[in-house]
Every structure is written in C-alpha cells, then in structure tokens.
Amino acid sequence: xxxxxxxxxxxxxxxxxxxxxxxxxxxxxxxxxxxxxxxxxxxxxxxxxxxxxxxxxxxxxxxxxxxxxxxxxxxxxxxxxxxxxxxxxxxxxxxxxxxxxxxxxxxxxxxxxxxxxxxxxxxxxxxxxxxxxxxxxxxxxxxxxxxxxxxxxxxxxxxxxxxxx
Amino acid sequence: xxxxxxxxxxxxxxxxxxxxxxxxxxxxxxxxxxxxxxxxxxxxxxxxxxxxxxxxxxxxxxxxxxxxxxxxxxxxxxxxxxxxxxxxxxxxxxxxxxxx
Numbered sequence: 265x266x267x268x269x270x271x272x273x274x275x276x277x278x279x280x281x282x283x284x285x286x287x288x289x290x291x292x293x294x295x296x297x298x299x300x301x302x303x304x305x306x307x308x309x310x311x312x313x314x315x316x317x318x319x320x321x322x323x324x325x326x327x328x329x330x331x332x333x334x335x336x337x338x339x340x341x342x343x344x345x346x347x348x349x350x351x352x353x354x355x356x357x358x359x360x361x362x363x364x365x366x367x368x369x370x371x372x373x374x375x376x377x378x379x380x381x382x383x384x385x386x387x388x389x390x391x392x393x394x395x396x397x398x399x400x401x402x403x404x405x406x407x408x409x410x411x412x413x414x415x416x417x418x419x420x421x422x423x424x425x426x427x428x429x
Numbered sequence: 430x431x432x433x434x435x436x437x438x439x440x441x442x443x444x445x446x447x448x449x450x451x452x453x454x455x456x457x458x459x460x461x462x463x464x465x466x467x468x469x470x471x472x473x474x475x476x477x478x479x480x481x482x483x484x485x486x487x488x489x490x491x492x493x494x495x496x497x498x499x500x501x502x503x504x505x506x507x508x509x510x511x512x513x514x515x516x517x518x519x520x521x522x523x524x525x526x527x528x529x
Contacts, residue, residue, distance in 0.1 A: 285450030335506040358452035369441040416500035423507040
C-alpha cells in the first residue's frame with residue numbers, strides 16, 4: 265500500500281515537473297509548479313516530516329506560487345518564446361547532457377550511500393523535535409535566515425520602486 | 430515502508446528535470462520555476478536522508494533552504510520585473526549587459 269501511494273505521488277510530481285518545463289504558457293507552468301510542490305509536501309508527509317510538509321504548503325505552494333502568478337500578471341508574457349530561436353541546435357544538446365547527468369547521479373547513489381545497512385532502527389534517536397533543534401543547535405542559522413529575509417525585503421523594494429519625479 | 434533510496438532517486442530525477450528546464454527555456458520566469466524544482470529536489474533528498482538516519486537535522490536544513498529559496502524568488506522576480514520595465518522584452522539570450 266505505501267508503494268502504491270509513493271508510485272502515484274512520484275507520477276504526479278514527475279509529470280508536473282516535466283509539464284513545468286514543457287508547456288508554453290507560463291501561467292500553466294506556474295499552476296503545474298504548484299501541483300509539483302504540493303506533491304512534494306505529500307512526500308514529506310510520507311517521510312514523517314509533518315512540520316516541513318505544512319511549511320512547504322504555506323511557503324511554496326502558497327506564497328511563492330502567488331508571487332509567480334503576480335509576476336506573470338505584471339509582465340504579460342507569452343510572447344517571448346515565439347520568435348525564431350538562434351540557439352536551437354545548442355538547446356537540443358541539453359537533452360542528452362541532462363540524461364547523462366541523471367545517469368551519473370543514479371550511479372553515484374547506487375554505488376555508495378544507500379547500499380549500507382539500514383540504520384532506521386531507531387527513529388529520531390536524540391528525541392529532539394524539530395522546533396527545539398531550531399532554537400538550540402541551529403539558532404545561529406535561524407537568526408541569519410531572518411536577517412536574509414529582511415535584506416531580501418529591502419532589496420525588492422529598492423529594485424522595484426519607481427523614481428518619483 | 431518505502432525505502433529511502435526511492436525518494437532519493439525521485440529527487441535525482443526532479444533535479445535533472447530542473448536542470449533541463451534551465452537549459453532549454455528562454456523565458457526567465459520558467460527558468461526561475463526550474464530553479465525552484467531543483468531546490469525542491471535537494472530538499473526531498475535532505476529529508477529522505479534524515480529519515481534514513483532517524484534524525485531531524487535534514488529537516489532543519491531543508492527548512493533553511495526553503496527560507497533562502499523564498500528570498501531568492503522575491504529578489505529574482507523583482508530583478509525580472511525591473512528588466513522588463515526597462516526594455517519591454519524578456520529573453521535571457523538578449524540580456525548580455527548588466528548596466529541599465
């Protein structure tokens with residue numbers, strides 16, 4: 265039964281990811297991206313990462329998807345990729361290269377890390393929940409993240425403001 | 430219980446799809462979405478490895494990746510909008526200068 269669920273989610277996630285890069289209309293790509301992110305959130309649930317699944321839905325499928333849709337509304341796209349493509353030959357080169365990359369990645373995974381004996385005997389041996397970890401061991405990165413978000417906020421406002429004349 | 434290697438293999442596939450999107454598309458918006466796909470694939474691998482080792486460190490790391498990705502998308506989309514306001518066209522092949 266878990267295998268069936270995983271297979272279904274893998275098909276949804278992989279198919280929507282392919283859709284994101286293949287559909288021509290960016291708004292469809294944004295919607296497919298939301299499907300993809302929600303599917304990954306469901307995979308997090310299967311991996312017993314409930315908090316992360318919630319954050320994924322709120323931050324990614326909520327905020328980032330809305331941001332993309334807003335940007336698409338502002339930009340009125342759909343006309344960018346219709347013209348002749350001077351680099352068409354080079355772009356086809358990307359497909360075998362990506363296949364090669366996939367092969368390499370899977371070979372590396374096959375050869376090393378996942379062949380060792382299973383260590384999942386004791387789930388969460390330290391017993392520390394995520395929120396406690398964030399405010400103890402990861403406190404410094406946590407604070408740096410807040411500074412980063414503030415910087416991004418100020419940077420976005422500086423980038424998009426119109427000159428008042 | 431689905432073995433973690435399946436999740437990691439799926440994550441590798443998602444990452445490669447993201448790389449492919451960055452390579453073959455000309456629309457900077459879609460390129461950004463492909464970058465999001467890659468970040469998500471990395472997150473999935475982190476969570477899967479963390480699950481395998483029975484620790485939540487991977488989840489903490491994935492959480493920081495999400496925060497950084499949110500900041501990155503905000504700044505990146507602002508840059509794209511600023512470029513669009515400047516030249517009314519949007520194709521990464523034509524963006525070869527940094528100055529306005």
